[in-house]
Amino acid sequence: MSLAITSAISLNPSKRVLPGFALSLGISLLFISLILLLPITGLLLQTAGMSWNEYWSVISDPRVVASYKVTLWAAAWASAFNGVVGLLLAWVLVRYEFPGKRIVDALMDLPFALPTAVAGITLSALFAENGWYGSILAEAGIKVAFTPLGIIVAMSFTSLPFVVRTVQPVLEDLAVEDEEAAISMGGSDLTVFRRVIFPSLWPALLTGIALSFTRSLGEFGAVIFIAGNMPYVSEITSLMIFIRLQEFDYAAASAIASVVLLASLILLFLINIWQAFYLRRIHGR
Amino acid sequence: MVDKGLTLKGLTIKDLTMRTSAHLRIGDQPWVKWSLITLALSLVTLLLLVPLFAIFAQAFSGGLESYIANVTDRFTLHAIGLTLFVAALTVPINLVFGVFLAWLVTRFEFPGRKLLITLIDIPFAVSPVVAGLLYLLLYGSNGWIGSRLMDHDIQLMFSWPGILMVTVFVTCPFVARELIPLMQQQGKEEEEAGVTLGASGWQLFRRITLPNIQWALIYGVVLTNARAVGEFGAVSVVSGNIRGETNTLPLHVELLYQDYNVVGAFASSSLLAGIALLTLFVKSFVEWRQARQRQALNEEEI
Numbered sequence: 073m074s075l076a077i078t079s080a081i082s083l084n085p086s087k088r089v090l091p092g093f094a095l096s097l098g099i100s101l102l103f104i105s106l107i108l109l110l111p112i113t114g115l116l117l118q119t120a121g122m123s124w125n126e127y128w129s130v131i132s133d134p135r136v137v138a139s140y141k142v143t144l145w146a147a148a149w150a151s152a153f154n155g156v157v158g159l160l161l162a163w164v165l166v167r168y169e170f171p172g173k174r175i176v177d178a179l180m181d182l183p184f185a186l187p188t189a190v191a192g193i194t195l196s197a198l199f200a201e202n203g204w205y206g207s208i209l210a211e212a213g214i215k216v217a218f219t220p221l222g223i224i225v226a227m228s229f230t231s232l233p234f235v236v237r238t239v240q241p242v243l244e245d246l247a248v249e250d251e252e253a254a255i256s257m258g259g260s261d262l263t264v265f266r267r268v269i270f271p272s273l274w275p276a277l278l279t280g281i282a283l284s285f286t287r288s289l290g291e292f293g294a295v296i297f298i299a300g301n302m303p304y305v306s307e308i309t310s311l312m313i314f315i316r317l318q319e320f321d322y323a324a325a326s327a328i329a330s331v332v333l334l335a336s337l338i339l340l341f342l343i344n345i346w347q348a349f350y351l352r353r354i355h356g357r
Numbered sequence: 358m359v360d361k362g363l364t365l366k367g368l369t370i371k372d373l374t375m376r377t378s379a380h381l382r383i384g385d386q387p388w389v390k391w392s393l394i395t396l397a398l399s400l401v402t403l404l405l406l407v408p409l410f411a412i413f414a415q416a417f418s419g420g421l422e423s424y425i426a427n428v429t430d431r432f433t434l435h436a437i438g439l440t441l442f443v444a445a446l447t448v449p450i451n452l453v454f455g456v457f458l459a460w461l462v463t464r465f466e467f468p469g470r471k472l473l474i475t476l477i478d479i480p481f482a483v484s485p486v487v488a489g490l491l492y493l494l495l496y497g498s499n500g501w502i503g504s505r506l507m508d509h510d511i512q513l514m515f516s517w518p519g520i521l522m523v524t525v526f527v528t529c530p531f532v533a534r535e536l537i538p539l540m541q542q543q544g545k546e547e548e549e550a551g552v553t554l555g556a557s558g559w560q561l562f563r564r565i566t567l568p569n570i571q572w573a574l575i576y577g578v579v580l581t582n583a584r585a586v587g588e589f590g591a592v593s594v595v596s597g598n599i600r601g602e603t604n605t606l607p608l609h610v611e612l613l614y615q616d617y618n619v620v621g622a623f624a625s626s627s628l629l630a631g632i633a634l635l636t637l638f639v640k641s642f643v644e645w646r647q648a649r650q651r652q653a654l655n656e657e658e659i
Contacts, residue, residue, distance in 0.1 A: 088465055089549050091558035096461035100473065103454045107526055108479055111491035114501060118494050157400055164397040167382070168390055176398070178641040182405050184580075185633035187587025189607040190626040193614050194408045197415060197623075204411065232404065251382060261383040269383070290484030293589035293607070297614070310486040310590065317490065317594060326494060329487045340482040344475050 115333065118326040130327040138304040139312045140331075142220055146308070147288035150227035155281045157228075158235025159273075165236070166243040183232050188293030195226055196298040218300025223308060226295045227288035234287065235280030242276040275350040279343065286339045290332070412630045415623035427624035435601050436609035437628065439517065443605065444585040447524045451581050455532025456574070460566075463540040464548070474537065477530050485527060489594025492523050515597035520605060523591040528584045532577035539573045540566075572650070576643045583636040587629055 119127060130136070165177055183191065199206045199216040206217055216222050246269065254264045292310040299306040309332055316325035384390060417424050427433065458477065462470055480488065496503040496513045506513065513519045547569075551561045567574075589607040596603045604612065606625055613622035 089552055090464050090545060091552070091561070092460060093465050093467075095558075096457040097465075097467075099454065099457045100461050103458075103529075104473070104476055107529060108476060111495050111526070112479075114495035115491050117501070157404075160393065161397050161400070163384070164393050167384060168394055170394050170398075174641065176401055178637045179401065179405050179409075181637055181640060182409060182633065185583050185587075185636040186409075187589060187607045187610075187626075187629045187633070189589040189610050190412065190587070190629050190633075191408070193610060193619075193622055193626060194412050194415075197619070198408060198411055204407065229404065229408070248382065255383065261386075261389070264383045286482050290482070290487070292484060292486050293593075297611075310484045313484075313486050313490060314594065317493070322494065322497075322499065325490055329490050332484055333487050336482040336484065336487075337479070340478055341475065344478070348471075 112333070115326055115330060118323070119330045122323055122327060126323070127327050130324045131331050135303050135307070136309070136312050136328055139307045139309045142223065142306060143289060143308045143310075146220060146223040146227055147285050149224045150231065150288045151281045151285040153224070153228050154232055154235045154284045155277060158232065158280060158284075159239055159277060162236045162239040162243055166240055180236050181233050183230050188230060188291065189297070191229055192226060192294040192297030195222075195229060195294065199225060199298060217298055218302075218306065220299075220306050222298035222300065223295050223306060226298050227291050230291050230294045231284035231287040234283040235277065238276045238280035238283065239273065242273060246272060275346075279347055279350075282339065282343050282346070286336060286343070289339075290336060409630065409634075412623055412626050415620065416627035418623075419620045423620065424624050424627075427621045428628065430621070432601050432604065433606075433609060433621075433625055436604050436606045436625070439520075439604065440586055440606040443517065443521050443524050444582050446521055447528055447585040448578055448581050450525055451529050451532055452574075452578060454529060455536060455577060458533045459536035459540050460562075463537055464545050477533055480527050480530055485588065485590025486594055488526050489523050489591040492519060492526070492591075493595055496522070514595050515599070516603060519595040520592050520603065523595050524585050524588055527588050527591050528581045531580040531584065532574070535573045535577035535580070536570055539570055543569055572643045572646050576640055579636050579639045583632060586632055 122130075161180065165173065165180075196217055197203050199209070199222060201207065201210050201215075201217070203217070209216055214221075216225055250268050251264060254268045259267070290310060292308070292314075295308055296311055299308065299311075301307050301311060309328065313325050313328050313332070316322075316328065384393065416427075419427075458473070462474055493514055494500050496506070496519065498504060498507050498512070498514070503513065513522065547565050548561050551565050556564070587607055588605075589611070592605055593608055593611070596605065596608055598604055598608055598612065600609075600612065606629060610622050610625045610629070613619075613625065
């Protein structure tokens with residue numbers, strides 16, 4: 073037996089040497105099929121039972137379409153905000169030393185660690201008209217809680233770490249030679265940033281923004297507390313699914329969910345392809 | 358003249374060396390540096406610190422006694438128990454799955470390997486409400502599997518097994534996601550050497566793999582636990598929100614908040630925020646340990 077293994081190694085080194093291939097393949101496939109693929113198939117079967125006209129009338133209902141628009145716009149604004157703020161935070165954390173830096177770095181993951189319902193009621197209390205932020209903003213005539221602006225606030229909070237955490241490692245590994253050369257040739261800071269640093273940074277920045285956008289599209293817990301959930305104005309698509317479920321209209325809930333699921337799967341695959349592509353480009357250099 | 362020249366020369370050399378270290382990176386002029394740091398710290402304060410502080414300020418706004426009364430309320434205690442119970446089952450399930458999946462995709466080459474790595478990310482991309490709905494459709498009383506189980510008087514949805522199932526779904530990527538990049542980077546040479554020395558599969562894992570991945574594994578477990586304890590959307594779809602029965606702690610927070618018991622809602626929230634802070638602490642500790650491990654390895658090689 074052991075002779076057979078040794079000869080297998082020496083004869084064909086590319087052959088699987090390590091044990092556990094069949095076992096780990098079996099467990100992984102069983103788990104993924106049961107936990108991930110079977111439920112998704114269930115949703116597809118449920119929607120397949122509807123006629124095209126029924127399906128279309130559910131997903132193109134004006135109130136549902138309004139919820140797509142609110143969700144997409146809010147997610148776009150939130151991820152744009154996170155792109156700018158995340159880049160600044162990553163830059164400061166990588167480039168500078170200052171007291172309390174390690175605490176700030178650790179705190180950066182708070183939105184991932186904090187349950188979304190807790191984030192939701194906290195932001196809602198802060199931005200309410202008598203809240204710490206809300207009372208100051210009210211004097212400037214800005215209303216955040218129970219408006220689409222509140223949705224943007226909640227989405228930015230819950231997805232803030234994505235950009236920081238994707239840009240940070242790239243910024244750390246940035247080659248100093250190019251930067252040094254550009255400075256010694258007399259480039260101003262802004263020019264060097266724009267022409268030398270940004271070109272190697274933007275793929276990671278875009279990945280972070282895309283991840284933040286995907287997460288924001290699906291965010292539920294944090295948003296529903298602060299949004300006010302007014303039909304046509306501040307109702308997100310996840311909530312539309314939830315409302316249809318509470319009306320026991322499973323068919324309509326599934327139809328809307330299939331749209332959301334398809335959108336998030338497409339985004340996920342695009343992000344993965346994009347990451348594989350740009351990682352190869354970086355390592356290929 | 359000469360003297361002055363010398364000092365100048367001395368200054369210049371020192372100045373030059375100072376410049377090479379100080380000036381060949383952009384954004385290092387003190388005013389740029391400090392204004393960026395100030396801006397970043399203000400944002401961190403406004404976006405993260407104040408909300409975190411507000412949770413505890415609200416929780417204790419009725420004084421310590423009312424805080425304790427809120428936390429030890431019968432329904433709150435039940436919610437805490439259910440939440441910990443579900444997390445205690447979710448973590449081992451996803452720990453075993455995560456380790457096997459990571460072993461599979463980092464130690465073997467096979468067709469469909471990349472697809473598997475992408476599939477495991479699905480729960481991160483899917484809205485929690487959709488995740489809950491997926492399970493409700495399949496295992497609910499009208500569902501394909503659920504209706505058959507109903508015939509045998511087994512009800513999964515609107516009871517704790519349903520909550521467990523969706524929690525396993527939303528947290529299944531965490532352990533694998535932590536392990537895969539690390540195990541990929543460490544390579545499989547050590548384990549292959551172990552095989553030629555005649556180690557069994559379990560010995561390989563116990564003696565070689567586990568010591569290498571222990572910190573990432575701990576962090577994966579902590580992340581799984583944090584998300585399992587805090588999941589709201591998916592659980593809210595399948596729980597049925599029965600107070601004292603299927604109410605988890607995040608759902609209890611919502612219930613109290615909608616009952617206008619704001620202090621009670623924040624008291625329960627403060628427990629969840631405590632778990633979140635613990636998670637952040639473990640993460641920093643693990644990263645510090647890993648950095649030390651890497652440093653020790655580098656020194657050994659030199």
